[in-house]
Amino acid sequence: xxxxxxxxxxxxxxxxxxxxxxxxxxxxxxxxxxxxxxxxxxxxxxxxxxxxxxxxxxxxxxxxxxxxxxxxxxxxxxxxxxxxxxxxxxxxxxxxxxxxxxxxxxxxxxxxxxxxxxxxxxxxxxxxxxxxxxxxxxxxxxxxxxxxxxxxxxxxxxxxxxxxxxxxxxxxxxxxxxxxxxxxxxxxxxxxxxxxxxxxxxxxxxxxxxxxxxxxxxxxxxxxxxxxxxxxxxxxxxxxxxxxxxxxxxxxxxxxxxxxxxxxxxxxxxxxxxxxxxxxxxxxxxxxxxxxxxxxxxxxxxxxxxxxxxxxxxxxxxxxxxxxxxxxxxxxxxxxxxxxxxxxxxxxxxxxxxxxxxxxxxxxxxxxxxxxxxxxxxxxxxxxxxxxxxxxxxxxxxxxxxxxxxxxxxxxxxxxxxxxxxxxxxxxxxxxxxxxxxxxxxxxxxxxxxxxx
Amino acid sequence: xxxxxxxxxxxxxxxxxxxxxxxxxxxxxxxxxxxxxxxxxxxxxxxxxxxxxxxxxxxxxxxxxxxxxxxxxxxxxxxxxxxxxxxxxxxxxxxxxxxxxxxxxxxx
Numbered sequence: 001x002x003x004x005x006x007x008x009x010x011x012x013x014x015x016x017x018x019x020x021x022x023x024x025x026x027x028x029x030x031x032x033x034x035x036x037x038x039x040x041x042x043x044x045x046x047x048x049x050x051x052x053x054x055x056x057x058x059x060x061x062x063x064x065x066x067x068x069x070x071x072x073x074x075x076x077x078x079x080x081x082x083x084x085x086x087x088x089x090x091x092x093x094x095x096x097x098x099x100x101x102x103x104x105x106x107x108x109x110x111x112x113x114x115x116x117x118x119x120x121x122x123x124x125x126x127x128x129x130x131x132x133x134x135x136x137x138x139x140x141x142x143x144x145x146x147x148x149x150x151x152x153x154x155x156x157x158x159x160x161x162x163x164x165x166x167x168x169x170x171x172x173x174x175x176x177x178x179x180x181x182x183x184x185x186x187x188x189x190x191x192x193x194x195x196x197x198x199x200x201x202x203x204x205x206x207x208x209x210x211x212x213x214x215x216x217x218x219x220x221x222x223x224x225x226x227x228x229x230x231x232x233x234x235x236x237x238x239x240x241x242x243x244x245x246x247x248x249x250x251x252x253x254x255x256x257x258x259x260x261x262x263x264x265x266x267x268x269x270x271x272x273x274x275x276x277x278x279x280x281x282x283x284x285x286x287x288x289x290x291x292x293x294x295x296x297x298x299x300x301x302x303x304x305x306x307x308x309x310x311x312x313x314x315x316x317x318x319x320x321x322x323x324x325x326x327x328x329x330x331x332x333x334x335x336x337x338x339x340x341x342x343x344x345x346x347x348x349x350x351x352x353x354x355x356x357x358x359x360x361x362x363x364x365x366x367x368x369x370x371x372x373x374x375x376x377x378x379x380x381x382x383x384x385x386x387x388x389x390x391x392x393x394x395x396x397x398x399x400x401x402x403x404x405x406x407x408x409x410x411x412x413x414x415x416x417x418x419x420x421x422x423x424x425x426x427x428x429x430x431x432x433x434x435x436x437x438x439x440x441x442x443x444x445x446x447x448x449x450x451x452x453x
Numbered sequence: 454x455x456x457x458x459x460x461x462x463x464x465x466x467x468x469x470x471x472x473x474x475x476x477x478x479x480x481x482x483x484x485x486x487x488x489x490x491x492x493x494x495x496x497x498x499x500x501x502x503x504x505x506x507x508x509x510x511x512x513x514x515x516x517x518x519x520x521x522x523x524x525x526x527x528x529x530x531x532x533x534x535x536x537x538x539x540x541x542x543x544x545x546x547x548x549x550x551x552x553x554x555x556x557x558x559x560x561x
Contacts, residue, residue: 039514135512225553225556226560227553227558227559228552228553228557229560231559263552266498266500269498270498270500270502274491275491275493276495276502288495289494289497290497292497293497323515326515326517362517363517372519373519373520373524373525373529374525374528374529375482375518375520375529376483376484376485377481377482377483377485377529391519395517431515432515433512433514434512434513434514434515
Protein backbone atom coordinates (compact mmCIF):
# COMPACT_ATOMS: atom_id res chain seq x y z
CA UNK A 1 0.00 0.00 0.00
CA UNK A 2 1.22 3.48 -0.82
CA UNK A 3 2.63 5.40 2.12
CA UNK A 4 4.49 8.61 2.84
CA UNK A 5 6.87 9.44 5.67
CA UNK A 6 6.76 12.87 7.27
CA UNK A 7 8.95 14.36 9.98
CA UNK A 8 7.96 16.89 12.63
CA UNK A 9 10.87 19.34 12.53
CA UNK A 10 9.99 22.03 15.05
CA UNK A 11 7.58 22.64 17.91
CA UNK A 12 8.11 26.39 18.28
CA UNK A 13 10.36 29.32 17.42
CA UNK A 14 13.49 28.54 19.40
CA UNK A 15 13.38 24.77 19.07
CA UNK A 16 16.50 22.67 18.40
CA UNK A 17 17.99 22.37 14.91
CA UNK A 18 20.13 19.22 15.26
CA UNK A 19 17.28 16.68 15.62
CA UNK A 20 15.61 18.19 12.53
CA UNK A 21 18.78 17.79 10.44
CA UNK A 22 19.09 14.25 11.76
CA UNK A 23 15.50 13.52 10.66
CA UNK A 24 16.25 14.56 7.10
CA UNK A 25 19.59 12.74 6.98
CA UNK A 26 18.61 9.48 8.68
CA UNK A 27 14.83 9.42 8.86
CA UNK A 28 14.09 8.40 5.26
CA UNK A 29 11.35 11.03 5.11
CA UNK A 30 9.52 12.50 2.12
CA UNK A 31 8.45 15.70 3.90
CA UNK A 32 9.51 17.71 6.91
CA UNK A 33 7.28 20.32 8.57
CA UNK A 34 8.46 23.28 10.65
CA UNK A 35 6.05 25.04 12.98
CA UNK A 36 7.52 28.24 14.37
CA UNK A 37 4.37 30.21 15.21
CA UNK A 38 2.54 30.47 18.51
CA UNK A 39 -0.46 32.70 19.21
CA UNK A 40 1.67 35.73 20.08
CA UNK A 41 4.32 35.33 17.38
CA UNK A 42 2.52 37.09 14.53
CA UNK A 43 2.06 40.20 16.66
CA UNK A 44 5.78 40.28 17.45
CA UNK A 45 6.62 39.79 13.78
CA UNK A 46 4.16 42.46 12.58
CA UNK A 47 5.87 44.95 14.87
CA UNK A 48 9.26 44.00 13.48
CA UNK A 49 7.96 44.39 9.93
CA UNK A 50 6.47 47.79 10.73
CA UNK A 51 9.98 49.01 11.63
CA UNK A 52 11.73 47.30 8.69
CA UNK A 53 9.76 46.16 5.66
CA UNK A 54 12.45 43.59 4.77
CA UNK A 55 11.90 41.73 8.07
CA UNK A 56 8.92 40.21 9.88
CA UNK A 57 9.66 36.54 9.21
CA UNK A 58 11.18 34.09 11.72
CA UNK A 59 14.91 34.93 11.52
CA UNK A 60 15.80 31.32 12.34
CA UNK A 61 14.69 30.36 8.84
CA UNK A 62 18.11 31.45 7.52
CA UNK A 63 20.40 29.29 9.71
CA UNK A 64 17.80 26.51 9.60
CA UNK A 65 17.58 26.36 5.82
CA UNK A 66 21.36 26.51 5.46
CA UNK A 67 21.54 23.22 7.37
CA UNK A 68 18.28 21.61 6.18
CA UNK A 69 18.33 22.34 2.45
CA UNK A 70 21.52 20.40 1.53
CA UNK A 71 20.36 17.02 2.91
CA UNK A 72 16.76 17.71 1.81
CA UNK A 73 17.86 18.48 -1.76
CA UNK A 74 20.10 15.44 -1.75
CA UNK A 75 17.37 13.06 -0.56
CA UNK A 76 14.41 14.64 -2.31
CA UNK A 77 12.73 15.59 0.98
CA UNK A 78 10.30 18.49 0.69
CA UNK A 79 10.22 21.22 3.31
CA UNK A 80 7.07 22.99 4.52
CA UNK A 81 7.36 25.83 7.02
CA UNK A 82 5.24 28.63 8.46
CA UNK A 83 8.39 30.63 9.26
CA UNK A 84 7.26 33.24 6.74
CA UNK A 85 5.34 34.76 9.66
CA UNK A 86 4.30 38.31 8.81
CA UNK A 87 6.44 38.42 5.66
CA UNK A 88 6.41 35.10 3.74
CA UNK A 89 7.47 36.78 0.49
CA UNK A 90 10.73 38.11 1.95
CA UNK A 91 11.39 34.87 3.88
CA UNK A 92 11.04 32.90 0.64
CA UNK A 93 13.40 35.32 -1.08
CA UNK A 94 16.00 34.62 1.62
CA UNK A 95 15.49 30.87 1.11
CA UNK A 96 15.92 31.33 -2.64
CA UNK A 97 19.24 33.12 -2.09
CA UNK A 98 20.46 30.37 0.24
CA UNK A 99 19.49 27.66 -2.27
CA UNK A 100 21.21 29.55 -5.08
CA UNK A 101 24.39 30.06 -3.05
CA UNK A 102 24.44 26.37 -2.13
CA UNK A 103 24.20 25.43 -5.81
CA UNK A 104 20.65 24.05 -5.82
CA UNK A 105 19.88 25.40 -9.22
CA UNK A 106 16.24 25.17 -10.20
CA UNK A 107 14.93 24.51 -6.69
CA UNK A 108 11.32 25.67 -6.57
CA UNK A 109 10.10 27.62 -3.57
CA UNK A 110 6.38 28.21 -3.10
CA UNK A 111 5.20 31.25 -1.16
CA UNK A 112 1.79 30.81 0.45
CA UNK A 113 -0.05 33.94 1.58
CA UNK A 114 -3.53 35.14 2.42
CA UNK A 115 -3.68 34.52 6.17
CA UNK A 116 -3.12 38.18 7.03
CA UNK A 117 -6.59 39.72 7.35
CA UNK A 118 -5.42 42.93 9.00
CA UNK A 119 -5.73 44.97 5.77
CA UNK A 120 -9.40 44.06 5.30
CA UNK A 121 -10.43 44.11 8.95
CA UNK A 122 -11.98 47.60 8.80
CA UNK A 123 -13.73 46.79 5.54
CA UNK A 124 -15.22 43.67 7.14
CA UNK A 125 -16.29 45.68 10.17
CA UNK A 126 -18.02 48.11 7.83
CA UNK A 127 -19.90 45.13 6.41
CA UNK A 128 -21.25 44.60 9.92
CA UNK A 129 -18.93 41.92 11.29
CA UNK A 130 -18.32 42.44 15.00
CA UNK A 131 -15.77 39.65 15.59
CA UNK A 132 -16.92 38.56 19.07
CA UNK A 133 -14.22 37.28 21.41
CA UNK A 134 -14.46 33.47 21.60
CA UNK A 135 -12.87 33.34 25.06
CA UNK A 136 -14.54 36.15 26.95
CA UNK A 137 -17.81 36.42 25.01
CA UNK A 138 -17.31 40.16 24.51
CA UNK A 139 -19.39 40.96 21.44
CA UNK A 140 -17.60 43.71 19.55
CA UNK A 141 -13.91 44.40 19.11
CA UNK A 142 -14.64 48.12 18.89
CA UNK A 143 -13.01 48.68 22.30
CA UNK A 144 -9.62 47.49 21.07
CA UNK A 145 -9.77 48.49 17.40
CA UNK A 146 -7.18 51.27 17.67
CA UNK A 147 -4.66 49.02 19.38
CA UNK A 148 -4.65 46.07 16.96
CA UNK A 149 -1.21 45.01 15.72
CA UNK A 150 -1.98 41.74 13.92
CA UNK A 151 -4.95 39.73 12.68
CA UNK A 152 -4.22 36.38 11.09
CA UNK A 153 -6.53 33.59 10.05
CA UNK A 154 -5.47 30.00 10.61
CA UNK A 155 -5.62 28.78 7.05
CA UNK A 156 -5.76 25.27 5.68
CA UNK A 157 -4.02 23.12 3.12
CA UNK A 158 -5.55 24.42 -0.13
CA UNK A 159 -2.78 26.67 -1.44
CA UNK A 160 -0.01 24.44 -0.08
CA UNK A 161 -1.44 21.55 -2.09
CA UNK A 162 -1.59 23.75 -5.21
CA UNK A 163 2.05 24.79 -4.76
CA UNK A 164 3.10 21.14 -4.28
CA UNK A 165 1.23 20.25 -7.49
CA UNK A 166 3.29 22.88 -9.29
CA UNK A 167 6.47 21.18 -8.11
CA UNK A 168 7.44 23.27 -5.06
CA UNK A 169 10.24 21.62 -3.08
CA UNK A 170 10.13 24.17 -0.31
CA UNK A 171 7.02 25.96 0.90
CA UNK A 172 7.22 29.12 2.94
CA UNK A 173 3.92 30.22 4.44
CA UNK A 174 2.55 32.59 7.04
CA UNK A 175 -0.16 31.51 9.47
CA UNK A 176 -1.20 28.26 7.87
CA UNK A 177 -2.32 26.09 10.77
CA UNK A 178 0.39 23.91 12.33
CA UNK A 179 -1.81 21.05 11.32
CA UNK A 180 -1.87 21.92 7.60
CA UNK A 181 1.92 21.49 7.47
CA UNK A 182 1.15 17.76 7.55
CA UNK A 183 -2.37 17.48 6.14
CA UNK A 184 -1.31 19.19 2.89
CA UNK A 185 1.39 16.68 1.86
CA UNK A 186 -0.87 13.75 2.71
CA UNK A 187 -3.76 15.09 0.63
CA UNK A 188 -1.39 15.98 -2.20
CA UNK A 189 0.34 12.58 -2.32
CA UNK A 190 -2.88 10.58 -2.23
CA UNK A 191 -4.84 12.93 -4.48
CA UNK A 192 -7.60 13.64 -1.95
CA UNK A 193 -9.90 16.63 -2.12
CA UNK A 194 -12.42 18.07 0.30
CA UNK A 195 -15.38 16.05 -1.04
CA UNK A 196 -17.43 13.87 1.28
CA UNK A 197 -15.70 10.57 0.44
CA UNK A 198 -12.42 11.75 2.01
CA UNK A 199 -13.80 13.20 5.25
CA UNK A 200 -12.67 10.33 7.54
CA UNK A 201 -9.32 10.05 5.78
CA UNK A 202 -8.69 13.76 6.24
CA UNK A 203 -9.68 13.33 9.90
CA UNK A 204 -6.88 10.73 10.12
CA UNK A 205 -4.47 13.21 8.55
CA UNK A 206 -5.60 15.91 11.02
CA UNK A 207 -5.09 13.52 13.93
CA UNK A 208 -1.58 12.62 12.80
CA UNK A 209 -0.71 16.26 12.11
CA UNK A 210 -1.91 17.11 15.62
CA UNK A 211 0.27 14.39 17.16
CA UNK A 212 3.52 15.32 15.41
CA UNK A 213 3.16 19.09 15.03
CA UNK A 214 4.79 19.72 18.41
CA UNK A 215 7.76 17.60 17.37
CA UNK A 216 9.54 16.21 20.46
CA UNK A 217 6.51 16.65 22.71
CA UNK A 218 5.19 13.30 21.43
CA UNK A 219 8.53 11.48 21.61
CA UNK A 220 8.83 11.73 25.38
CA UNK A 221 9.76 15.38 25.74
CA UNK A 222 6.72 16.28 27.84
CA UNK A 223 5.65 13.09 29.55
CA UNK A 224 4.27 11.88 32.87
CA UNK A 225 6.56 8.88 32.51
CA UNK A 226 9.62 11.11 32.05
CA UNK A 227 11.75 8.76 34.14
CA UNK A 228 11.39 6.14 31.40
CA UNK A 229 12.57 8.51 28.67
CA UNK A 230 16.23 7.93 27.73
CA UNK A 231 18.73 10.57 26.59
CA UNK A 232 16.46 13.59 26.11
CA UNK A 233 19.53 15.68 25.17
CA UNK A 234 19.62 13.77 21.88
CA UNK A 235 15.87 13.30 21.57
CA UNK A 236 14.55 12.03 18.23
CA UNK A 237 11.91 14.11 16.50
CA UNK A 238 8.81 12.20 15.35
CA UNK A 239 8.19 10.49 12.04
CA UNK A 240 4.68 9.65 10.85
CA UNK A 241 4.42 6.85 8.34
CA UNK A 242 1.05 7.50 6.77
CA UNK A 243 -0.77 4.92 4.63
CA UNK A 244 -3.32 5.54 1.92
CA UNK A 245 -6.07 3.84 3.99
CA UNK A 246 -5.70 6.46 6.74
CA UNK A 247 -3.70 4.31 9.14
CA UNK A 248 -0.41 5.62 10.41
CA UNK A 249 2.55 4.61 12.54
CA UNK A 250 4.35 7.16 14.70
CA UNK A 251 8.04 6.48 15.23
CA UNK A 252 11.32 8.45 15.39
CA UNK A 253 14.71 8.53 13.74
CA UNK A 254 17.00 5.56 14.51
CA UNK A 255 19.69 5.83 17.24
CA UNK A 256 18.13 8.83 18.95
CA UNK A 257 16.97 9.48 22.50
CA UNK A 258 13.38 9.91 23.57
CA UNK A 259 10.52 7.41 23.64
CA UNK A 260 7.57 6.74 21.38
CA UNK A 261 5.08 4.66 23.34
CA UNK A 262 1.34 4.25 23.65
CA UNK A 263 1.65 6.61 26.62
CA UNK A 264 3.57 9.43 25.00
CA UNK A 265 1.23 9.40 22.00
CA UNK A 266 -1.85 9.24 24.20
CA UNK A 267 -0.57 12.21 26.18
CA UNK A 268 -0.05 14.18 23.04
CA UNK A 269 -3.38 13.18 21.51
CA UNK A 270 -5.10 15.18 24.26
CA UNK A 271 -2.59 18.04 24.38
CA UNK A 272 -3.94 21.53 23.63
CA UNK A 273 -7.40 20.17 22.91
CA UNK A 274 -10.81 21.48 23.96
CA UNK A 275 -13.63 19.08 23.04
CA UNK A 276 -11.88 15.89 21.89
CA UNK A 277 -14.98 14.83 19.93
CA UNK A 278 -14.59 17.89 17.75
CA UNK A 279 -10.99 18.84 17.10
CA UNK A 280 -11.61 21.71 14.70
CA UNK A 281 -8.98 22.49 12.09
CA UNK A 282 -9.31 24.49 8.87
CA UNK A 283 -9.17 21.26 6.82
CA UNK A 284 -11.80 19.38 8.79
CA UNK A 285 -12.94 18.15 12.19
CA UNK A 286 -11.57 15.02 13.83
CA UNK A 287 -13.16 12.95 16.58
CA UNK A 288 -10.35 11.86 18.89
CA UNK A 289 -12.72 9.64 20.87
CA UNK A 290 -12.83 7.29 17.88
CA UNK A 291 -9.07 6.95 17.51
CA UNK A 292 -7.36 3.66 18.29
CA UNK A 293 -3.75 3.54 19.55
CA UNK A 294 -1.66 0.36 19.53
CA UNK A 295 1.96 -0.04 20.42
CA UNK A 296 3.12 -2.43 17.70
CA UNK A 297 6.86 -2.44 18.35
CA UNK A 298 9.69 -0.62 20.05
CA UNK A 299 9.15 3.10 19.44
CA UNK A 300 6.28 2.35 17.05
CA UNK A 301 2.65 3.26 17.73
CA UNK A 302 -0.13 2.63 15.25
CA UNK A 303 -2.90 5.23 15.03
CA UNK A 304 -6.14 4.35 13.25
CA UNK A 305 -9.94 4.65 13.03
CA UNK A 306 -10.28 8.43 13.18
CA UNK A 307 -13.73 9.65 12.25
CA UNK A 308 -14.37 13.09 10.88
CA UNK A 309 -16.72 15.83 9.86
CA UNK A 310 -16.25 18.20 6.95
CA UNK A 311 -14.51 21.55 6.98
CA UNK A 312 -15.90 24.16 9.37
CA UNK A 313 -17.56 27.12 7.65
CA UNK A 314 -15.55 29.63 9.68
CA UNK A 315 -11.82 30.01 10.23
CA UNK A 316 -10.26 31.04 13.50
CA UNK A 317 -8.59 34.43 13.56
CA UNK A 318 -6.12 35.48 16.21
CA UNK A 319 -6.08 39.23 16.74
CA UNK A 320 -3.29 40.73 18.81
CA UNK A 321 -3.66 44.15 20.45
CA UNK A 322 -1.42 46.40 22.56
CA UNK A 323 -2.39 46.09 26.19
CA UNK A 324 0.07 47.91 28.46
CA UNK A 325 3.12 46.50 30.22
CA UNK A 326 4.09 43.77 32.66
CA UNK A 327 6.89 44.35 35.16
CA UNK A 328 8.16 41.58 37.40
CA UNK A 329 11.04 41.04 39.79
CA UNK A 330 12.12 38.50 42.37
CA UNK A 331 14.22 38.18 45.48
CA UNK A 332 15.27 35.18 47.60
CA UNK A 333 15.29 34.66 51.37
CA UNK A 334 17.41 32.08 53.22
CA UNK A 335 16.71 29.72 56.14
CA UNK A 336 15.81 30.17 58.96
CA UNK A 337 12.15 31.23 58.64
CA UNK A 338 12.52 31.69 54.89
CA UNK A 339 8.78 31.71 54.13
CA UNK A 340 8.00 34.15 56.95
CA UNK A 341 10.72 36.49 55.68
CA UNK A 342 9.22 36.31 52.20
CA UNK A 343 5.66 36.91 53.44
CA UNK A 344 6.79 39.96 55.38
CA UNK A 345 8.62 41.23 52.29
CA UNK A 346 5.40 40.90 50.28
CA UNK A 347 3.63 43.04 52.87
CA UNK A 348 6.44 45.62 52.63
CA UNK A 349 6.01 45.81 48.85
CA UNK A 350 2.24 46.15 49.20
CA UNK A 351 2.68 49.09 51.58
CA UNK A 352 5.35 50.69 49.39
CA UNK A 353 3.02 50.49 46.39
CA UNK A 354 0.45 52.44 48.44
CA UNK A 355 3.00 55.08 49.39
CA UNK A 356 4.29 55.45 45.81
CA UNK A 357 0.72 55.44 44.45
CA UNK A 358 1.06 52.53 42.05
CA UNK A 359 -1.60 52.61 39.34
CA UNK A 360 -1.90 48.98 38.25
CA UNK A 361 -4.64 46.80 36.83
CA UNK A 362 -3.35 43.78 38.67
CA UNK A 363 -0.60 42.85 41.12
CA UNK A 364 0.44 39.30 41.88
CA UNK A 365 2.61 37.85 44.66
CA UNK A 366 4.16 34.37 44.34
CA UNK A 367 6.37 32.49 46.73
CA UNK A 368 8.94 30.75 44.58
CA UNK A 369 9.50 27.15 45.57
CA UNK A 370 6.19 27.13 47.46
CA UNK A 371 3.16 28.08 45.33
CA UNK A 372 4.43 29.67 42.11
CA UNK A 373 3.10 27.16 39.61
CA UNK A 374 0.67 25.15 41.76
CA UNK A 375 -1.14 28.29 42.94
CA UNK A 376 -4.21 27.93 45.14
CA UNK A 377 -3.94 24.14 45.23
CA UNK A 378 -1.00 24.43 47.64
CA UNK A 379 -1.10 24.53 51.43
CA UNK A 380 0.85 27.52 52.76
CA UNK A 381 1.96 25.78 55.96
CA UNK A 382 5.31 27.14 57.09
CA UNK A 383 7.60 24.20 56.45
CA UNK A 384 11.28 24.41 57.21
CA UNK A 385 12.28 25.65 53.76
CA UNK A 386 15.93 26.06 52.86
CA UNK A 387 15.09 29.11 50.81
CA UNK A 388 12.02 30.87 49.44
CA UNK A 389 11.75 33.48 46.71
CA UNK A 390 9.26 36.31 46.43
CA UNK A 391 8.11 37.19 42.93
CA UNK A 392 5.99 40.27 42.37
CA UNK A 393 4.39 40.96 39.02
CA UNK A 394 2.47 44.07 37.98
CA UNK A 395 0.33 44.77 34.95
CA UNK A 396 -0.13 48.45 34.19
CA UNK A 397 -0.98 50.57 31.17
CA UNK A 398 2.28 52.55 31.30
CA UNK A 399 5.90 51.49 31.29
CA UNK A 400 6.64 53.84 34.21
CA UNK A 401 4.02 52.27 36.47
CA UNK A 402 5.13 48.73 35.56
CA UNK A 403 8.73 49.76 36.38
CA UNK A 404 7.81 50.42 40.00
CA UNK A 405 7.96 46.74 40.87
CA UNK A 406 11.64 46.64 39.99
CA UNK A 407 12.41 49.58 42.28
CA UNK A 408 10.44 48.19 45.20
CA UNK A 409 11.96 44.71 44.99
CA UNK A 410 15.38 46.38 44.97
CA UNK A 411 14.45 48.21 48.18
CA UNK A 412 13.79 44.88 49.89
CA UNK A 413 17.51 44.39 49.87
CA UNK A 414 17.85 47.08 52.51
CA UNK A 415 14.51 47.19 54.32
CA UNK A 416 13.36 43.56 54.64
CA UNK A 417 15.52 41.09 56.53
CA UNK A 418 19.02 39.73 56.80
CA UNK A 419 20.41 37.61 53.95
CA UNK A 420 17.97 38.65 51.19
CA UNK A 421 19.37 38.49 47.70
CA UNK A 422 18.10 39.18 44.22
CA UNK A 423 19.29 38.53 40.70
CA UNK A 424 19.46 41.08 37.90
CA UNK A 425 16.07 42.79 37.57
CA UNK A 426 14.63 43.09 34.08
CA UNK A 427 12.78 45.88 32.24
CA UNK A 428 8.99 45.75 31.90
CA UNK A 429 7.80 44.11 28.70
CA UNK A 430 5.06 45.35 26.39
CA UNK A 431 1.95 43.19 26.47
CA UNK A 432 0.06 41.97 23.44
CA UNK A 433 -3.28 40.52 24.46
CA UNK A 434 -5.15 38.18 22.20
CA UNK A 435 -8.66 38.37 20.84
CA UNK A 436 -9.57 35.02 19.30
CA UNK A 437 -12.50 35.21 16.93
CA UNK A 438 -14.00 33.67 13.78
CA UNK A 439 -14.20 34.79 10.18
CA UNK A 440 -16.30 33.26 7.37
CA UNK A 441 -14.07 31.06 5.20
CA UNK A 442 -15.20 32.93 2.08
CA UNK A 443 -13.60 36.15 3.36
CA UNK A 444 -10.14 34.59 3.42
CA UNK A 445 -8.45 33.99 0.10
CA UNK A 446 -5.12 32.21 0.13
CA UNK A 447 -2.82 31.85 -2.84
CA UNK A 448 0.73 31.04 -3.82
CA UNK A 449 3.53 32.29 -6.02
CA UNK A 450 6.64 30.41 -7.07
CA UNK A 451 10.30 31.33 -6.94
CA UNK A 452 13.19 29.47 -8.48
CA UNK A 453 16.78 29.31 -7.28
CA UNK B 454 -7.26 23.99 29.64
CA UNK B 455 -5.41 20.92 30.65
CA UNK B 456 -5.15 17.29 29.90
CA UNK B 457 -4.90 14.39 32.26
CA UNK B 458 -3.93 10.88 31.39
CA UNK B 459 -3.26 8.66 34.29
CA UNK B 460 -4.98 5.45 33.64
CA UNK B 461 -4.53 2.24 31.74
CA UNK B 462 -6.69 -0.13 33.75
CA UNK B 463 -10.33 0.01 32.97
CA UNK B 464 -11.33 -0.38 36.61
CA UNK B 465 -9.33 2.70 37.50
CA UNK B 466 -10.89 4.52 34.54
CA UNK B 467 -14.40 3.67 35.81
CA UNK B 468 -13.49 4.94 39.26
CA UNK B 469 -11.96 8.08 37.81
CA UNK B 470 -14.99 9.04 35.74
CA UNK B 471 -17.31 8.63 38.71
CA UNK B 472 -15.18 10.17 41.43
CA UNK B 473 -13.91 13.19 39.54
CA UNK B 474 -16.56 15.86 39.17
CA UNK B 475 -16.47 19.50 38.05
CA UNK B 476 -17.45 20.54 41.59
CA UNK B 477 -14.51 18.69 43.14
CA UNK B 478 -12.09 20.18 40.64
CA UNK B 479 -13.50 23.64 41.23
CA UNK B 480 -12.95 23.22 44.96
CA UNK B 481 -9.40 22.05 44.37
CA UNK B 482 -8.35 24.96 42.17
CA UNK B 483 -10.32 27.71 43.90
CA UNK B 484 -9.73 31.13 42.35
CA UNK B 485 -7.28 29.74 39.81
CA UNK B 486 -10.23 28.65 37.69
CA UNK B 487 -12.87 31.30 36.98
CA UNK B 488 -14.88 29.60 34.25
CA UNK B 489 -16.69 26.32 33.62
CA UNK B 490 -15.12 22.93 34.03
CA UNK B 491 -15.83 20.43 31.28
CA UNK B 492 -15.09 16.73 31.50
CA UNK B 493 -14.86 14.54 28.43
CA UNK B 494 -14.73 10.76 28.62
CA UNK B 495 -12.38 9.04 26.21
CA UNK B 496 -12.83 5.32 26.84
CA UNK B 497 -10.91 4.56 23.64
CA UNK B 498 -7.70 5.64 25.36
CA UNK B 499 -8.88 5.36 29.00
CA UNK B 500 -8.61 9.11 29.53
CA UNK B 501 -10.72 11.63 31.33
CA UNK B 502 -10.03 14.87 29.50
CA UNK B 503 -10.40 17.94 31.69
CA UNK B 504 -10.97 21.41 30.26
CA UNK B 505 -10.79 24.40 32.58
CA UNK B 506 -12.24 27.62 31.17
CA UNK B 507 -10.92 31.03 32.17
CA UNK B 508 -8.05 29.42 34.02
CA UNK B 509 -4.98 31.31 32.81
CA UNK B 510 -5.44 34.70 34.41
CA UNK B 511 -6.53 36.35 31.15
CA UNK B 512 -4.55 34.28 28.66
CA UNK B 513 -0.94 33.25 28.16
CA UNK B 514 0.34 36.54 26.76
CA UNK B 515 -1.11 38.87 29.40
CA UNK B 516 -1.28 36.76 32.56
CA UNK B 517 0.81 37.60 35.61
CA UNK B 518 1.21 33.92 36.38
CA UNK B 519 4.64 32.39 36.15
CA UNK B 520 3.07 29.32 34.51
CA UNK B 521 1.69 31.36 31.65
CA UNK B 522 0.24 28.47 29.68
CA UNK B 523 -0.99 26.39 32.62
CA UNK B 524 1.38 23.52 31.93
CA UNK B 525 1.59 22.63 35.64
CA UNK B 526 -2.16 22.50 36.23
CA UNK B 527 -2.42 18.83 35.23
CA UNK B 528 0.17 17.99 37.84
CA UNK B 529 -1.67 20.15 40.38
CA UNK B 530 -4.80 18.10 39.72
CA UNK B 531 -2.94 14.90 40.63
CA UNK B 532 -2.93 16.15 44.21
CA UNK B 533 -6.70 16.28 44.44
CA UNK B 534 -7.95 13.65 46.88
CA UNK B 535 -10.52 11.11 45.69
CA UNK B 536 -12.04 8.04 47.31
CA UNK B 537 -10.91 4.77 45.75
CA UNK B 538 -11.12 1.11 46.73
CA UNK B 539 -7.91 -0.57 47.79
CA UNK B 540 -7.90 -2.92 44.80
CA UNK B 541 -8.11 0.02 42.37
CA UNK B 542 -5.16 1.65 44.08
CA UNK B 543 -3.21 -1.59 43.95
CA UNK B 544 -3.95 -1.93 40.26
CA UNK B 545 -2.91 1.63 39.54
CA UNK B 546 0.39 1.06 41.36
CA UNK B 547 0.94 -2.14 39.40
CA UNK B 548 0.33 -0.24 36.16
CA UNK B 549 3.08 2.21 36.99
CA UNK B 550 5.41 -0.67 37.88
CA UNK B 551 4.58 -2.40 34.58
CA UNK B 552 5.35 0.78 32.64
CA UNK B 553 8.81 1.09 34.15
CA UNK B 554 9.40 -2.65 33.73
CA UNK B 555 8.51 -2.36 30.06
CA UNK B 556 10.43 0.79 29.11
CA UNK B 557 13.09 0.73 31.80
CA UNK B 558 13.93 3.51 34.19
CA UNK B 559 16.43 5.86 32.58
CA UNK B 560 16.41 8.22 35.57
CA UNK B 561 15.89 7.83 39.33
